[in-house]
Amino acid sequence: MSQVLIIGATSAIAQAVARRYAEQGANLFLVARDAERLDAVADDLVVRGAAGADMLAADLTDLDRHPEIVAAALDGLSGLDTILIAHGVLPDQHACEQSAREALHSIDVNFLSVVSLLTPLANQLADRKAGVIAVISSVAGDRGRQSNYIYGAAKSGLDTFLEGLRNRLFKSGVHVLTIKPGFVATPMTAHIPERGALWAQPEDIAAGIIKAIEKRRNVVYLPSFWALIMLIIRSIPESIFKRLSL
Amino acid sequence: MAASIYRSWGRFPQIDQRGEPLVWRTDPLPGPGGEEDASLLPFGNGRSYGDVCLNRGGRVLDTRALDRFIRFDREQGIIRCESGVLLAALLHLVVPAGWFLPVSPGTRYATVGGALANDVHGKNHHYAGTFGCHVTAFELLRSDGSRLVCTPEENSELFSATIGGMGLTGLVTWVELQLRRVQGALLKEESVKFSNLNEFFRLSELSDGNFEYTVAWVDCVSRGDSLGRGLFARANHDSSEYTGRERSDKPTVSVPFSPPVSLVNRWSLKAFNAFYYARQRERKRVRTLHYQSFFYPLDSIGNWNRIYGPKGMLQYQCLLPGDDGRKMLHEMMSTIAGSGNGSFLTVLKVFGDKSSPGMMSFPRPGVTLALDFQNKPDVFRLLDRLDAMTREVGGAVYPAKDARMSAESFQAYFPAWQEFAEHIDPGFSSSFWRRVGGEVL
DSSP states (O other): OOEEEEETTTSHHHHHHHHHHHHTTOEEEEEESOHHHHHHHHHHHHHTTOSEEEEEEOOTTOGGGHHHHHHHHHHHSSSOOEEEEOOOOOOOHHHHHHOHHHHHHHHIIIIIHHHHHHHHHHHHHHHHTOOEEEEEOOGGGGSOOTTTHHHHHHHHHHHHHHHHHHHHHGGGTOEEEEEEEOSBOSGGGTTOOOOOTTOBOHHHHHHHHHHHHHTTOSEEEESTHHHHHHHHHHTSOHHHHTTOOO | OOOOSOOOTTOOSOOOOEEEEOOOTTSOOOOOOSSSOOOEEEEOSSOSSSSTTOOTTSEEEEOTTOOOEEEEETTTTEEEEETTOBHHHHHHHHGGGTEEOSSOOSOSOSBHHHHHHTTOOOTTHHHHOOGGGGEEEEEEEOTTSOEEEEOSSTTHHHHHHHTTSTTTTOEEEEEEEEOEEOSSSEEEEEEEEESSHHHHHHHHHHHTTTOSEEEEEEOSSOOGGGTTOEEEEEEEEEOSOOOSOOOOSSOSEEOOSOOSSOSOOHHHHHHHHHHHHHHOOSSEEEEEEEHHHHHOGGGGEETGGGGGOTTOEEEEEEEEOHHHHHHHHHHHHHHHHHHTOOOSOEEEEEEOSOOOSOTTOOOOSEEEEEEEEEOOHHHHHHHHHHHHHHHHTTOEEOGGGOSOOOHHHHHHHOTTHHHHHTTSOTTBOOHHHHHHSSOOO
16 A cells, blocks of 8 residues: 655645545545645545545745654654655746745745755655655746746756755665646646647646656656657757747 | 637537636635626536526636545445536446446536536436435535535525526535445346337336336437337346446547537438437347446547537427327427427436426426537527427426527426525526526516
């Protein structure tokens, strides 16, 4: 039986992944900010077949609470083996340009909080020489664009952190997966009106994540066509790229 | 302009519908929309046909992310879930546990909330009544912020107004249902050929006592001696074990786009109806089949509604009571066959006398006829004629499938409409209601 910790468990993608684990009878530990919402998610997972769905409500930008989160998760699960980090915010880029505070808040949530959580959690898995750490990053980290470079910078920092962690934990048998979803129809993106063919549903992303975990992939773009799109975007020379409005 | 993502299944009317996605059942309703008419209307999965799920100029509350289960008593078969849960998801969960929907409509892609709001019925109406007969409780969130748990005993008037209340009494956040025991995923079906409407009625009488599910497909094109010929399907749940391939919750094939003109026309109708009747050679065919094939044959073709082309289609489902109703059915069928309009799938079913708690519920004792029509001007005239016939015998037309009935007809069909109107939430409205719920001048 999988023992799964999900951080940011009320996000649409995390819920979809958690449902798949629940149907397999996994034992889950859920962390997110809002206790009422966590309750709703936990009840759903238990009905769907989870062996258990314990939880803790916490604001993840409050780094001082991270040791408590880690301790509660280890206590709530019997032998943690899978970690999914799914929390994040898509900041208002314009507000970030006007206010350093806004910009730093986005870096806090999307990057620093993950480093703070994964440092002790990774050591736990390393000690036990097994497990998977799957982290939701974004295609936005592949290249800085004027429309969302604060978010992109946090995700790019995260990518490098995960790359190093993967390298370090490889000999311990612990696997690190970097997940880069493209446009996903979730509450986080509900304010974006135009929904073209590039948009995917959270359930499709979840299926891709489960498969990538099973296959021990390192970096996965979801849906997979984003790998090609981002390859093209990354290969545009900077002298041209800086003139574009993407 | 991008096409609205909020459409009804008939793809008519097509309007630019604003929507507010709901994600958590504990959240309050969205605040005022800033425009004059910011009224609200819950929207499930857009499986009703006309404008009962649309709110032109106002907003719909998109409930598709309210898709969580809350609790499931596997011994008693009582399930509580959020209103946006699809019937498909519910079946996926409960069938392996030995339970089934007590009443199922012809698609499993409707939501639980939509099934309640339209008080849907199925092939077992003579046996189990409507969906609302099996609802034990739900929570109603009103625009004044109040949350009311409604049961047959508690807030019983709102319970009765909300079942079949077309979403107008407030937002149903969760629903509790009593499921029905089954031994497995299979049904044993008999398909019996009949050559006219009298035979259909006789088969119904003979079958309704022994079969939980009965329904007939009828050829809507043939006239004269063959008027009302068809295939009568009757079935019961079966206890043998399903050993076939694993079934998916998704359609197997899909109509990828809407063709520029309707594929349903005078010639294709004639060919299909004749073929479908002739396909079954023997008088009676018996087979065991998976519940998905029995209940939801059309669900295996994704977006089948697109075959009617860009203008969409109009459904018509009426209920004709009593002996007068039976006679009127003959007249109606010959009027339809004579018009050259009609559909591939025309359905007949005799409803039973189990009454629904829903004040505005459509089913009542009698025979029901359902078919769809390509959207074109002469069809509106034809449907007005059918309405006149339905009214003549004191029948009714199903709001969940309607996009055009007059206020006068509606009020004749649903005499409780004024009593119902008192329970409508002042912050809620719909295109359908504004069309039919006003004073007749």
